[in-house]
Amino acid sequence: MTASNTGRVWKFGDNIDTDVLAPGLYMKGPLSELAKHCLEAVEPRFAKDVKPGDIVVGGRNFGMGSSREQAVMVLRELGVGAVVAPSFAGIFYRNALNLGLLALVCAEASQIRADAVLSVDAANAELRDLDTGKRYTCEALPAHLLQMIADGGLLPNLEKKLKIQRSKEAQA
Amino acid sequence: MVQKTPMTLAEKLVARAAGQDVVRPGEVVTAKVDLAMMHDSGGPRRVAPMLERLQAKLWDPNKVVVISDHYVPAVDAESAGILDLTRKWVKAAGVTKFHDMQGICHVVLPERGHLRPGLFVVGGDSHSPTGGAFGCYMFGVGATEMCGVLVTGEIWLRVPETILLHWTGKLGPGVAAKDMILAMCAKLGMDGGRYQAIQYAGDTIAGLSMQERMTLSNMAAELGAQTGLIAPDAVTRDYLLAAGVPDGEIDITTWHGDAGAKVERHDFDAASLSPMVAAPHSPANSAAVIEHKGVTVDQAYIGACTGAKINDLRMAASVLKGRKVASNTRLLIAPASVRTTAEAAADGTLATLTEAGAILLSSGCGACAGYGAGVLAENETCIASTARNFKGRMGAGSSKVYLGSPYTVAAAAVAGHIVDPRELLS
Incomplete structure (x- = not known):
């Protein structure tokens, strides 16, 4: 992930749930197939028209429901650059960060315009509307989580730690 | 004598797992996991490739429970393959606590005596707060986070605030715990739990069976809480004894919140509740x-x-x-x-x-x-x-x-x- 990226905004309402993001009916199949049905119950155009780097802006309690990581994986599969919401469901939020998808808590998310083009600055937890220049401040992430996202998620982060640990053990 | 600040049940459970005397809401701690539960959908089929990539083994196979309950019984080659992979993986990984097609994980876990008050437990499913009914700090995680637990035996969390949902009075005939939790969902909303700890308390809760308490803790997920705790009592003890847990391992005196601990309290009346x-x-x-x-x-x-x-x-x-x-x-x-x-x-x-x-x-x-x-x-x-x-x-x-x-x-x-x-x- 780069420190800053730019994308078009897709806006959604409150309580977008994991069944809408990753419908159970398609959970057995490959991720590419599941991704085609991402959010189709509320916005049939989304999976077809979303472009890499686009930003999903949700309402309150985004990602509520199941612990299925596929709800995050489909967004990554479709190239979504960041998810922004005034609040997230706890498990979805942890899953997003664990998979290296930037999730930003932004109290003013409802003011972000649909179809706006935003730049995202993860390190400074800031969004900027490129047309109007308006800035949105998000909640800063703790350092250990910023590092994990920079590493690409929990797995690469663990891989790095294990490598250091193993080379120490080999030297000892 | 030093005055000890009163602590909630959630704080006591997290403090014990984090190896600290005291924890405070908002503080980020690393907790040692006593038990990790996975099912066939989010479990081996997802974590096995990750563990392989990391070239890592389980931190402790005796602290892992695997329960196949999602793709059961198999209806096609894909679901049969998922169940087959699960069976082969537990064998290779040395996991002996494996329940294959014996029922739904949140019900099988206590039924087979894996829970007891005081444990810190993660489950690879969003309804994992069910274990909170037994006085465990139990919550759901995704597969990648589960992989992290399986390798390190640890997980980070933000010490939660406690939302106390207090019920008094006796439920009328034809009214059940499900009606209570639906009433709480209506009042608090699906994000009312704010990913904090919910605790159910009051004489209504004390009068419920373990199964009814499990319904409340289960749907703490629908309230958006991280877990849904109920302090253990004689009802908890009787259930666990029947499930084969040794008496000496059931501590129903330690795991209670202190009087005066800071909570956000909501009161409900059971007697006036309708279906x-x-x-x-x-x-x-x-x-x-x-x-x-x-x-x-x-x-x-x-x-x-x-x-x-x-x-x-x-x-x-x-x-x-x-x-x-x-x-x-x-x-x-x-x-x-x-x-x-x-x-x-x-x-x-x-x-x-x-x-x-x-x-x-x-x-x-x-x-x-x-x-x-x-x-x-x-x-x-x-x-x-x-x-x-x-x-x-x-x-x-x-x-x-x-x-x-x-x-x-x-x-x-x-x-x-x-x-x-x-x-x-x-």
């Missing part, structure tokens, strides 16, 4: 059953970790006794575990259900999550004893799901439409 129904597409969209009276149902479903335990089947049987399922609908029942089925067979509950015309399905997550037998066609309406009625969850995108207690679901099956179950109990 509740959640209309599509949210558990928070709940109101008294009377508001939805007359809605015809194509299917009535009693199943899932939330609503198919032995007491749930008994509630349904009390309505169905001597009655028949209406000709315009169908009643599907998937007991939560094979032990539940055995218990229901032994006490005559099962016969009452089948004589009424109920169709028995296998024990698993099934139609609740849109996985197994019993999913819905376009535009069909279902009333279910499950936890969630999100759009499209139980089948076709245009299907509608109402949620109610087993009493209310059984009553709808008899009438062919939603009715107040108390009319059939008197």
Whole structure:
């Protein structure tokens, strides 16, 4: 992930749930197939028209429901650059960060315009509307989580730690 | 003498797991995990490739429980493959606590004696707060986070605030824990729990069976909480003894919040509560059953970790006794575990259900999550004893799901439409 990226905004309402993001009916199949049905119950155009780097802006309690990581994986599969919401469901939020998808808590998310083009600055937890220049401040992430996202998620982060640990053990 | 600041139950549980004397809400700590539970959907099939990539082994195979409950029984080559992979993986990984097609993980876990008060437990499923009913700090995580736990035996968390949901009074006939939790969803909303710790307390809770308490803790997930705790007592102890947990391992005195600990408290009255129904597409969209009276149902479903335990089947049987399922609908029942089925067979509950015309399905997550037998066609309406009625969850995108207690679901099956179950109990 780069420190800053730019994308078009897709806006959604409150309580977008994991069944809408990753419908159970398609959970057995490959991720590419599941991704085609991402959010189709509320916005049939989304999976077809979303472009890499686009930003999903949700309402309150985004990602509520199941612990299925596929709800995050489909967004990554479709190239979504960041998810922004005034609040997230706890498990979805942890899953997003664990998979290296930037999730930003932004109290003013409802003011972000649909179809706006935003730049995202993860390190400074800031969004900027490129047309109007308006800035949105998000909640800063703790350092250990910023590092994990920079590493690409929990797995690469663990891989790095294990490598250091193993080379120490080999030297000892 | 130094005055000790009072602590909540959640804080005590997290402090113990984090190896600290005191923790405070908002503080980020690393906790040692006592037990990690996974199922066939989010478990081995997802974590095995990750562990391989990391070239890592389980931190402690004795602290891992695997329960196959999602793709059971297999309906095609894909689901059969997932179950096969799960069996092979537990063997290779040295996991002996494996329950294959024995029922739904949240019910099987305590039933087989894996829980006890004071444990810090993660589960690879969002309804993992169910374990909170036993005084465990238990919560759900995704597969990658589970992989992290399996390798390190640790997990980070933000010490939660405690939201105390206090109930007084006795539930009326035909009213159950499911009605209580739907009422709480209506009042607090699906993000009312703010990913903090919920604790249920009061004389109503003390008077509930373990199974009814599990319904409350289970649906702490629908309140958006991280966990849903109930302080252990003699009821907890009796359940665990029956599940084979040694007496010496059941501590019901330590795991209570201190008087004066800081909580956000909400009060509820059980005596005035009527049966509740959640209309599509949210558990928070709940109101008294009377508001939805007359809605015809194509299917009535009693199943899932939330609503198919032995007491749930008994509630349904009390309505169905001597009655028949209406000709315009169908009643599907998937007991939560094979032990539940055995218990229901032994006490005559099962016969009452089948004589009424109920169709028995296998024990698993099934139609609740849109996985197994019993999913819905376009535009069909279902009333279910499950936890969630999100759009499209139980089948076709245009299907509608109402949620109610087993009493209310059984009553709808008899009438062919939603009715107040108390009319059939008197």
